[in-house]
Amino acid sequence: MDDVWLIVARGVFGGVLVMCFALLGEATSPKRFAGIFAAAPAVAIGGMVITALSDGRRELAESGLGMVAGGVALVAYCALAVPLVRRFGALKGSTGALVLWAAVAWLGWTVIS
Template identity: 40%
Template structure:
């Protein structure tokens, strides 16, 4: 089977499991939170371990955590622009891309620039 088929099957199974978990929890918005990102990350890490070994997957895990932190910084900045500065959504998100890039590359540099 090709890599994409395996990723699709594993990702779909994990999305379904997280969707069922999210359906059991309150509030129902957890279903969306647990849906996409964890399944893609788990499928990708599983394939990385299988193809390249645990050390490579550990580096990828660090990259995923840095990306998540950069996304959190970006999201907080967008919220500040939307709520406090009353900037419209499109300009706020476009301006915040610079913040996301700075956070992502800054964390990447601090982590040693490994990919």
């Protein structure tokens, strides 16, 4: 039952943070920054706060390193998705970029763990 409350707490806390960051995004100019402020930081901060409170510092450090590895993989995905989609089309290009993302994320996680 504690796991259920932990999941509920993560969802509620993450949702509140998403709302706060969305308000920050609405207050900034240009509006294209709204997406940057809306989801990723709020979900990361919410997840990390709940992890710190429920599991401790060691698990928090592991979670943070996992986010770094995922962020590096996302940058690799973004850098190659557009050229791959242009060259091979939407389905093949996106699939290729996703495979690259998975490889970079796996390599990053292997290196840091």
